[in-house]
Amino acid sequence: MSLPNDYAAGTTRHAEVPSFTGDLDDTPAGYTDRDALLSHLGRQVLHGSRGRDFASAYITTKDGTRAPRMYRVDSDALEKCEYVQLTNKQYASVLVVDIDLPGTAGGHPVNLNDEVKEKFSQLISRHLGPAWVGINPVNGKCQALWLIDPIYADVGGQSPHMALLAAATHTLGQWLGHDSHFAHRFSRSPFYTGDSPTAYRWYRQNHAVRRVGDLLKDLRTMTGQEQYSKPRQQFSSGRELINAVKSRREEAQRFKALSEGVEAELAGELDQYDPELTQGVRVLWIRAGRAARDETAFRHALKTGYRLRQSGQRLTDAAIIDAYERAYGVAQEVGADGRKAELPPMRDRQTMARRVRGYVTTSKSEVHGGSSVSGQVTSSERKALATMGRRGGKKAAERWKDPNSDYATELRTKLQGANERRALTGRVTARQIANFFDDTFIQTGEYPSIPQAMNELGVSRPTISRALKTAGIQLPRGRKKK
Template identity: 60%
Template sequence: MAMSLPSSDRTRTPAQGRVAQPILTRRNTGGLDDTPAGATDRDALLEHLGRNVIHASVDRQFSKAYRRDEDGVSCPMYYRVTSAAFARCQYVMLTTKQYAAVLVVDIDRPGSPGGHPADLALDVRQNLAMLVQCGIGPSWVGINPINGKAQAIWLIDPVYADATGQSRNMTLLSATSRALGELLDHDPHFSHRFSRSPFYTGNDPTAYRWYCQHKRVHRLADLLKEVRAMMGTSSHETAPRQQFTSGRELINAVKTRREEAQAFKALAQDVEKELGDELDQYDPELIDGVRVLWISQGKAARDETAFRHALKTGHRLRAAGQRMTDAAIIDAYEHAYNVAHRHGADGRDNEMPPMRDRQTMARRVRGYVTQSKANTGHAASAQRATTTERKALATMGRRGGQKAAQRWKTDPEGEYAQGRRETLKAANQRRTIQGRGTRARVLHVAMDTLAQTGKLPSGREIAAELGVTKRTVNMHLRALREAGMLD
């Protein structure tokens, strides 16, 4: 049996497995036990996991969860489950691509501060109560004391896969996770497969509060069958590929999506023009740095306001030569949405899109910004030259080139040649410095992604991140590999 982890439970006696606190009533808790988990509960979970070491991270900076070996290869940081260092890790990777003994669902619906089951969102508590009544409630529930979000863990019969992570049991695990997640409004993209650690015993006030409900082990097929029966879906029914009753309905849906895309594109062009003309500082609608768009008096267009502000942030980051990360764009979107909701809710609830939609929005913003031809922050470029003007410029260029070549031949050390050499030298120095800066940015993005995900990004991904061409990125990657800085 696994040894007990260091615990901060001061009221626990050796004969007790949990903190000596009165058991609260299950009223308004979704049928969940409100007694905090103790050392005995954590030992039982470790015994079920059957692992002596676990990949973990001290905090949300997941780059710290990887190290480099003697050959410079990024490797995960493993902690012994009996060590004090493991008890200080707030994030763990309970499952891998080849092995899983638990099923983890990240509940993205915010509730109330407090960190107790009664602080979960009402619909989450109702769905958990239904799971508990059907005998398939989670084994562990961890609750965020700040915003009421949560993570739920089910103990399952261990499932395995080959080196590629493919197996029928892993497919069944994915289907079960998806079914439970849809029921509990999950976030499928949380923390790069890291989840909050139920073994954390530190003093961080923002750490999840964990509650052990039971120690039953579920069979995946039975669990999935029960969840689908509760949701009213049959395990033998497949999702219909055609979601429209007629061709006309399909055409109308396509037209609607096209109009939405055109509206977003027009909005992006307006933002570019607004940034180019530097109108923000004169905007009377600016509230906390956000230009709020209004549907009517007292009713703000929250989504449009947030998207527009995220676009502005993307343009400003690119103009400043900074990375347009998902986090920066999503933070700008959330800030603008909250400002618009605070000043123009008009009785509406906060309907912030889920995280997966915000991540899609961030990629869309980055695409608009990187593909933009506008020179934001400067005056509009001149109109295209006419045919006559182009011919005149070409003639001047040819004559000027012939005259310059003659000067180089007749007086190679003269004032003109020396001045041109200085100009060319300065231009070459600027290009060299700019190239080194771009190469450093390419290396930074590559190493940062490698530290977080364990693999190098593609040239296309780096190009989208930095706003440069794929050819430029591939050239710098080739130079970095030749210099031995990348494998």
């Protein structure tokens, strides 16, 4: 694999500019480094794009469907692709963060944004630094790669490990100032060797392969965030559990009413023309002349949080607390009614900011996306709620007493249909596995190995073995001849 002109073997520039590099190595990546990265990716082909016109990265098949344009990792064509998908929805062996803070022109670590260099230095001092860093020679923005133990997902891209990777990527990216709109599909290619003036300059830092869970835990420790702990049974009795759920439901209903009012205001975007606003704040009143200061301040902080998220800005504690304090001051000014200002202590305001951030980031509305809600009961508690109360389990037992009842017959019919669909899915998967082996044999003259098929298709070894046995495909035994 050839190298770009600026990447002549053995040349560095860090000695010419004695400035802070964030403890990043300024030696350009070479042939061995790229081969090691390809080996870690464990892929025979990669989905690439020669430019930002990603529509050209897909081809139309004979049956009219769209399929990705794939490139063999040892081909010259891949070296001409400026963008590549290092991960897909079913398999990932790297974590990619796109850092959107501009630095200066040059394409070396010294040209990165000062804040980014400082944070890279903190990561490296704790042995959490990236394995690869690619730098835009025009504006100093960059992308960073961390090598991770390979993780897999089902056909829909869902698995606990993928959820953990998403959490680690979000935590790391938010701390580094990432591009919140980065889709984590096409990223800049470390294998590009063309002469594009905007091609990223890549620097290999280490070959460390990390477990995603350990990486996330260490990141949260470093940034002072709370560690995740598995929810435990927290109620001493069924009545206590029911009362807690009722109080949560009432709190959620109150928040829903407040949130709908805030979203109605946001939808209009006519604050400057609203006569009910005082200095940009909608003051809530207990009675004429007496303002509800805390409610006014919290509502305005929530509204500010929504707007920050809509504009793609970070939901920092400082921004939310500033909005809260400003709205409180306005309410105090126009509706004190003889009361002194009684702002909550800073610790309570920080707790309020975390609540607002949780509400905004888990909002379920069409405007803000996401899912809800905080404070959910555990699965065991949810099952207990399903059978508690005056009817509960007695009613369920009564329904199943007669195995020939309409209720039991209907549920058995549903179960039979689900089992049939599950069996059909298994047959479809088996055909896909057999087609993959046959297609590879037609193109290359030899069958792929079972580990290669596992990586490509995201299925287990027993699944592949059963599919091959059903299709009558016999793989050659023994080691391959060199």
